[in-house]
Amino acid sequence: MTEPLLRVAGVSRAFGGVYAVRDVSLDVAPGELRGVIGPNGAGKSTLFNLIGGQLAAQSGTIAYAGGRVDRLPAHRRARLGIAIVFQGARIFRGMTALENVMVGAHATTRGGFASAVLRLPAHRRAEREIRHQAREALDRVGLADWADRSAEALPLGQQRALQVARALCGRPRLLLLDEPAAGLRAAERDALAQLIEELKAGGLTMIKIEHDVAFVTRLADRVTVLDLGRVIAEGTPAEIRAHPAVIAAYLGS
Ligand code: ADP
Ligand code: MG
DSSP, rough: OOOEEEEEEEEEETTTEEEEEEEEEEEEOOOOOEEEETTSSSHHHHHHHHHHHHOOSSSSEEEEEEEOOOOOOOHHHHTTTTTETTTTOOOOTSSHHHHHHHHHHHHTTHHHHHHHHHOHHHHHHHHHHHHHHHHHHHTTOOOGGGGGSSSGGHHHHHHHHHHHHHHHHOSSEEEEESSSSTTHHHHHHHHHHHHHHHHHHHOEEEEEEESSSHHHHHHSSSEEEEEETTTEOOOOHHHHHHHHHHHHHHHHH
16 A cells, blocks of 8 residues: 555544544545534534644544654644645735735745845745746636636635635645535535546645545545544445444434
8 A cells, every 4th residue: 555645643632621523533544535524513514623733632642644743833834735724714805816815825835925025135036936836726626717806706616716716825634624515506516526627637645534425435445434523434435324324323413
């Protein structure tokens, strides 16, 4: 078997003595699209925050691209190529689509936002590079024509694509998508599914959280099921749909 791109091993995190994520392990292979499902409060978003470094794990290890990352701050993990589209992420109003993507890119670029705003000569080149990458990311999600238009005028489905573009701007190797299809209409979901398939065809490794079993099992190579902070099942979409514990967790929620 090839070396996993991401290895989460025995990771736990509690809030006020209650485990949100408990002894969770998962390996994600390069190029894989992993689905994560589970009822509300199962610990899905917390798991993403542990992988991205927004939260520190209290035990366990996280290895990415062959090295431990669990002690690194979030911005260092981002620079290594771990990107997250957060649950319910909002666009920046009053900015163009391109500016929305560039704001995200500064977080993963050396020099950062402050030096870009100050326009120090040494950073003008970095600024141009970010602009170039931002246009490239917009192009990848099919929003090239929207670059200079107001982001808030975009329909919701394309606002979601814009969030994906923002995450792609640092050219990540691992993209974490937290309920990207939430609140979208059927046609918008289909467009998003197609975008995700294109990113997968381009070799990007992804983990996608969905509340909706049907949507996640449609795209994923493998699916991990969380309930009450624990992994209760993992397998192919067909195995997961037939899994008694999965049926029980969903009927019980
Ligand atoms: P999911 O994304 O699967 O709906 P979450 O990871 O958001 O679940 O939450 C898992 C559990 O952890 C929930 O009980 C939630 O209330 C709790 N939790 C998450 N984040 C925090 C936090 N920052 N402080 C306290 N409790 C939290
Ligand atoms: Mg969540």
